[in-house]
Amino acid sequence: MIVVMSPEASESQIKEISERLEKQGFKIHLSEGEQRTLLGVIGQPRENLAETLEAIPVVEKVVPISRPYKMASREFKPEDTVVDLGGGVQVGGEKLVIMAGPCAVEGEEQMMEVAHEIKKSGAHAIRGGAFKPRTSPYSFQGMEIEGLKILEKVNRETGLPTVTEVVDPHTVHEAASYSDVLQVGTRNMQNFYLLKELGNVSRPVLLKRGMSATIEEWLMAAEYIMSGGNENVILCERGIRTFEKATRNTLDLSAVAVAKQQSHLPVIVDPSHGTGHWHLVPAMSKAAVAAGADGLLIEVHPRPEEAVSDGPQSLNPEKFNTLMKDLKEVAACVGRKM
Ligand code: PEP
Ligand code: MN
Numbered sequence: 001m002i003v004v005m006s007p008e009a010s011e012s013q014i015k016e017i018s019e020r021l022e023k024q025g026f027k028i029h030l031s032e033g034e035q036r037t038l039l040g041v042i043g044q045p046r047e048n049l050a051e052t053l054e055a056i057p058v059v060e061k062v063v064p065i066s067r068p069y070k071m072a073s074r075e076f077k078p079e080d081t082v083v084d085l086g087g088g089v090q091v092g093g094e095k096l097v098i099m100a101g102p103c104a105v106e107g108e109e110q111m112m113e114v115a116h117e118i119k120k121s122g123a124h125a126i127r128g129g130a131f132k133p134r135t136s137p138y139s140f141q142g143m144e145i146e147g148l149k150i151l152e153k154v155n156r157e158t159g160l161p162t163v164t165e166v167v168d169p170h171t172v173h174e175a176a177s178y179s180d181v182l183q184v185g186t187r188n189m190q191n192f193y194l195l196k197e198l199g200n201v202s203r204p205v206l207l208k209r210g211m212s213a214t215i216e217e218w219l220m221a222a223e224y225i226m227s228g229g230n231e232n233v234i235l236c237e238r239g240i241r242t243f244e245k246a247t248r249n250t251l252d253l254s255a256v257a258v259a260k261q262q263s264h265l266p267v268i269v270d271p272s273h274g275t276g277h278w279h280l281v282p283a284m285s286k287a288a289v290a291a292g293a294d295g296l297l298i299e300v301h302p303r304p305e306e307a308v309s310d311g312p313q314s315l316n317p318e319k320f321n322t323l324m325k326d327l328k329e330v331a332a333c334v335g336r337k338m
Contacts, residue, residue, distance in 0.1 A: 001050060002063045002076060003039040009058035014039070017056065031077050036060070040076045042227070067262065068216065069223040071231065077264045083204045083232045085161040086180045089124045091204075091234055092266030095337045097295035098327070099163050099181075099268070100320060101127035102302075103310035104140060105147035113302045115158045117317035121324045122338065125181070126154060127163040127297060131171065132309060133187050140308045148178035155180065163206055163297070169197035176201045186211045186238055186273070189221050199228015206297070208236045208270070211249060215258050222265060235259050235267045236297060237288075239274035248276020248313070251284055256291045267292070272299035272313045281315055282323045286330045298323075 005014055014037050018028045021041055029040035050062040067073045082092040091097045100118040105111055105128040115126050130147025132140060143150070151162040161180035166172050167188060175182055181204045188194055189210035198205050205225050209218045222233045237256055239249025251274030259267045269288035271281045285296050301307045301314040315323065324338075331338045 001041050001045055001065060003041060003053055004060045004063060005037045005039065006058050006060040007035050009037065013058045017053070017059070029071065029076065031079065033078065038078070040071070042070055067219075069219040069263075071226040072219045072222040072233070072263050072265060074262055074264050079264060081231070081264045081266060083234050083266055085125055085204055087125075087155075087159050087161045089161050091268065092294050094335075096289060096293075096327070096331050097124045097268070098298065098324065098338070099123065099125040099127050099295065100298045100300045101163075102307060102314065103272075103299050104129045104132050104308055105143050105150050105164075106308055107143075108150050108153065110302060111150050111154050112157065114300060114317065115154045115160055117302065118300055118320060119158050119160055121317070121321040123160070123320075123324070124295075125161040125163055126151075126158070127183075127299075128154075129165045129183075129309075130175075131165055131167045133165070133167050133185055134309070145174065148175060152178045166194065166198070169193045172197045172201060176203045179203070181206050181234075183236075184208060184221075189213055189218065192224060195221055195224035196228050198225045199230045201230060202232070203230075204232035204234060205230060206234045206236050206268070208238045209240065209252075209255065211239070211241045213240075215255055215262070218255075219259070219263055222263070233265050234295075235263065235265050236270055237267065237274070237293075238270040238297075247274070247280065249274055251275060251288075253284075253287055253291045256288065256293050260292050266294040268295040268297055269293045270297040272297070272310065272315075276313050278304065278313055278315050278319070281313065282319075282326065285323060285327060289327060289330045289336065290334055292334070296327075 026043040031038040132142035163181040165183040183206040242250040271284035299314040304314040
């Protein structure tokens with residue numbers, strides 16, 4: 001529930017109520033607005049708690065949170081969350097954040113080459129999978145720890161924050177020691193042990209929507225990470241399973257608008273997995289920005305025809321550069337900077 005303090009409440013009165021609730025075993029999340037302070041109260045409220053609190057003169061009202069997710073909901077925290085990726089890059093503010101790079105880390109040369117290219121075009125972070133959860137056990141499974149070390153080197157050389165996928169709770173801490181942002185892939189969105197482990201690290205988590213998950217299930221997955229102590233979650237729409245076969249997935253751009261309405265967390269879009277075809281990526285990238293996305297995750301490979309995974313949906317650096325220029329114009333139309 002949310003305790004709405006009256007505009008007259010003093011700092012010490014707010015502190016006193018917070019401490020009283022904490023003593024009763026609740027976790028308190030403070031939101032200081034221009035007019036009022038809100039106390040988000042996390043925990044199972046006992047009977048009559050709301051009435052007891054409402055009897056305090058400096059408490060304006062107590063509002064129950066209607067959604068099953070609490071910390072992730074906009075009711076709980078009305079203002080947008082801005083997630084810091086490191087290197088001066090922040091997602092969820094006025095500035096759009098473009099993360100780009102190959103599906104998989106294939107080697108140091110490949111990563112350095114693409115990092116310099118995307119940086120020249122204005123990208124803000126580099127992606128690359130070191131652990132690859134593939135549909136087939138015979139497909140390339142990733143360079144694993146070697147891949148993480150390459151990402152760390154790329155970050156040192158270019159300053160670009162790195163984004164990489166984690167697939168197993170046992171490697172979360174090791175991955176966090178090498179990479180700036182930890183990605184949860186679509187296949188693991190409801191791997192609750194992985195989500196719980198991610199609650200224990202301080203690195204931001206890029207949480208992809210499960211390919212068959214509802215928006216509510218996606219936000220519940222965010223709640224797992226946040227309730228574990230890590231509030232730095234970035235939501236990523238990457239397409240869902242439908243009957244349509246012309247695209248690899250159906251990119252659900254309405255989910256961007258819904259998630260932005262129901263949650264304070266930043267929402268980004270992955271048009272590469274969302275469509276499966278490089279030639280559809282520019283149109284859907286522009287549409288995502290127009291729909292209110294806070295950023296994009298785009299697969300870019302120096303030579304897509306040689307990529308070990310997801311070549312058909314990867315842009316080459318030249319096409320990525322053109323897209324970045326076009327995105328600036330769309331961003332300006334919807335009041336965003338790049
Ligand atoms: C990826 O980002 O390369 C990836 C595997 O994505 P997803 O989990 O969305 O399929
Ligand atoms: Mn991929």
